[in-house]
Amino acid sequence: MEYKDRVKAARKHARLTQVELAKAVGIDQASISDLERGRSGRSSYNASIAKACGVSALWLEKGAGEMLDASSGEASNVATIDQPSFRYPVISWVAAGAWAEAVEPFPPGFSDRYEVSDYDSKGAAFWLEVKGDSMTSPVGTSITEGMMILVDTEADATSGKLVVAKLADSNEATFKKLVEDGGRRFLKPLNPAYPVEMCAEGCRIVGVVVRAMMKL
Template sequence: MKTLAERIKVARQHAQLTQKALAHQVGVEQPVISQLETGKNLQSAHLPKIAHVCGVSAIWLSDAIGPMLPGGSLPAANANVTNTAQPDMTFRYPVISWVAAGAWAEAVEPFPPGFSDRYEMSEYDAKGPAFWLEVKGDSMTSPVGQSIAEGTLILVDTEADAQHGKLVIAKLADSNEATFKKLVEDGGRRFLKPLNPAYPTQMCAGDCRIIGVVVRALMKL
């Protein structure tokens, strides 16, 4: 049977999180996670939050009872985190609000405590911190060609290369929220173009900041 320290490490690896990333989401300092994984710290108060963030069973994590995954059949004694199961759904990213996305450019800490209560999976391995947003409105709904409908979940990689033609999340100086548009470069200037021709194109200049590039879209049926 795995020790508590070993189960914590297994849970973190299952969620594809570094010790620092897990610490941010749990609301503790990175050394706390390190101490938990080496058995130097056995504070049970952190275990429910760790289980929630990592997507594992809380009773498995705390007491090694039942399967590692909620509703799963994998016994703790045979837990394997080599990612042989579900290889196409490996990485967990938080779903956040458009206001939180807009504040991303000014955020000192990208994953503060309580950052998100909801996570979605993707096979995409982000280059940097990443998050999901739920599309609002129809400005990116086009009658022809590429179209992103309202309600679609889009995955944003904050360190992907923002190039001409990419769909991006940007923050305009006169708005508290982020905006979702297509990045267009013309004559050395940058513009944010909606896919819906009924909406105007905006210039991305001055305090306009590109927060990240949209790398995946998850349509609701």
């Protein structure tokens, strides 16, 4: 059995579609398709593919040993499917700002760091590490410096949501609460010590913050 056949067999074993496996690993569906058709050689995501499918990484990589090793097994595989986790890249604030204009925001090899979440994104999603204390609030919701936020670029950006936006005069993204008043949109920090900014012409909402966690 060739590598491409093992990838397909692993995915079938896990009862995952190419799209589902790609999301779990943090790559696009075309990459999985290329692997299964033999258009791509060994994948640098081999260990992640094996884990997502509940098979032995050594078997997947070299065809050595059994498809299921002692530490995976059928039971753990079922748990993985019942409680899916999705892998998203960790990117810089400059890259997040550039996303708004990019034709292909996440090219192959875009990030060398990934974090997982139980959130199944509607569109392309990524993690950002929070900088500064503009979203640190003395009461209620507070997102402190160093926390990780997950941004879904296709989630509905409605008033009251925490969003990542790009202002016309900045090359970096900014993290604020979206507020609409009188037909105008504003970006409001949770920390009252910082000013509210207008999201006027040229301001783009990159995505909605759907998860926040302390950095591991």
